[in-house]
Amino acid sequence: MEMKERNIEFEASEGEATKDADVFYNPEMQLNRDLSEIAVKVFRERADLAEMRVCDATAGSGIRGLRYADSADTLVLNDPNPEARKAIKKGLEMNNIEAEVTGKDANVLLSEHRNYFHVIDVDPFGPFTKFLDSTARATNHTGFVGFTATDNSAPSGSYPKVCMRRYGAKPLRNSFMHETGLRIYVREVFENYARFDKAFEPKLCFHERHYSRVMGRVTESKRRCNKNLENIGYLSFCPECRWRKLEKVRECEYCGSEVKHAGPLWTGKLSDHRFTEDMLEEMPDWQDTEEKLELINSEASIRTPFYDIHEMASQLGVQAPKRDEVIESLKETGYVVSRTHFSPTGLRTDAPFQDIRDEIKQASITEL
Numbered sequence: 472m473e474m475k476e477r478n479i480e481f482e483a484s485e486g487e488a489t490k491d492a493d494v495f496y497n498p499e500m501q502l503n504r505d506l507s508e509i510a511v512k513v514f515r516e517r518a519d520l521a522e523m524r525v526c527d528a529t530a531g532s533g534i535r536g537l538r539y540a541d542s543a544d545t546l547v548l549n550d551p552n553p554e555a556r557k558a559i560k561k562g563l564e565m566n567n568i569e570a571e572v573t574g575k576d577a578n579v580l581l582s583e584h585r586n587y588f589h590v591i592d593v594d595p596f597g598p599f600t601k602f603l604d605s606t607a608r609a610t611n612h613t614g615f616v617g618f619t620a621t622d623n624s625a626p627s628g629s630y631p632k633v634c635m636r637r638y639g640a641k642p643l644r645n646s647f648m649h650e651t652g653l654r655i656y657v658r659e660v661f662e663n664y665a666r667f668d669k670a671f672e673p674k675l676c677f678h679e680r681h682y683s684r685v686m687g688r689v690t691e692s693k694r695r696c697n698k699n700l701e702n703i704g705y706l707s708f709c710p711e712c713r714w715r716k717l718e719k720v721r722e723c724e725y726c727g728s729e730v731k732h733a734g735p736l737w738t739g740k741l742s743d744h745r746f747t748e749d750m751l752e753e754m755p756d757w758q759d760t761e762e763k764l765e766l767i768n769s770e771a772s773i774r775t776p777f778y779d780i781h782e783m784a785s786q787l788g789v790q791a792p793k794r795d796e797v798i799e800s801l802k803e804t805g806y807v808v809s810r811t812h813f814s815p816t817g818l819r820t821d822a823p824f825q826d827i828r829d830e831i832k833q834a835s836i837t838e839l
């Protein structure tokens with residue numbers, strides 16, 4: 472049936488998206504597509520390309536690729552499903568957009584276009600790992616890529632053996648497990664590109680509902696690859712007091728207890744605040760999407776994994792205070808602090824662990 476997302480008309484099946492659906496459309500991914508569209512627009516403006524070649528390698532209904540049309544000089548929409556290709560062609564006609572529609576296996580298509588595409592989007596069912604090598608081959612030395620993952624249960628700790636098998640990393644199941652999972656995804660993308668002497672640098676990485684999204688800039692640079700190897704490491708977490716650090720240590724630096732480790736994973740910043748600020752300037756009047764981007768932007772410069780106020784209060788044996796009161800108290804003390812897009816009860820800060828605990832206890836007393 473005919474549908475519309477933002478200003479784009481397209482054709483897709485009704486009902487819940489499944490792997491066996493003829494032409495699936497998932498409305499819960501609209502925020503993903505909103506942010507991706509603006510990110511690609513900002514990349515084009517920053518890269519100052521005379522021509523930009525864009526590929527939606529796993530197109531489905533084509534809605535994602537259709538939304539890139541304004542930024543693309545050459546647009547390739549690919550899906551091996553003949554019903555999907557019919558829907559894509561219908562969408563092109565409905566919106567008066569020119570594009571090449573192909574029906575190859577995504578890995579075959581990308582492997583045939585070595586260093587060709589400036590933008591590649593991979594939005595499959597489940598993990599994106601099987602598309603990494605071909606995407607790295609096909610990415611131009613001035614490139615931008617986006618990967619969506621819906622196998623979050625593995626890198627967030629529910630299935631540690633699957634995570635180790637699929638990503639070669641140990642996860643941890645705790646209050647910030649989805650951030651840990653996102654860091655595992657980013658490391659996987661970075662290391663895969665590094666094998667091709669291409670440097671992947673995250674520009675917009677986030678978690679939402681059932682999926683995680685990794686987007687970043689690609690440059691052909693051994694020097695940048697080597698420099699960013701410093702951002703591959705481990706996370707240490709104390710299950711006793713909830714202390715955490717993006718570094719591998721043997722015991723908790725706060726209470727001295729034995730710590731648990733996650734990784735290897737990406738220990739650098741998950742998003743580039745300069746890039747997300749540019750995105751905010753380009754953002755149309757899409758309220759929910761803008762609010763999400765504002766959260767991502769506000770926390771982009773803080774590396775320390777976020778803290779959940781309710782979990783910390785429970786560990787301290789106090790009533791959970793209002794998050795915003797704790798944030799304001801930490802700001803007044805002079806620390807960098809923000810909300811986090813990962814959790815409505817979370818905050819991210821560079822403040823010492825003791826000060827965070829003290830502010831939570833003080834805010835809890837104030838509310839009584």
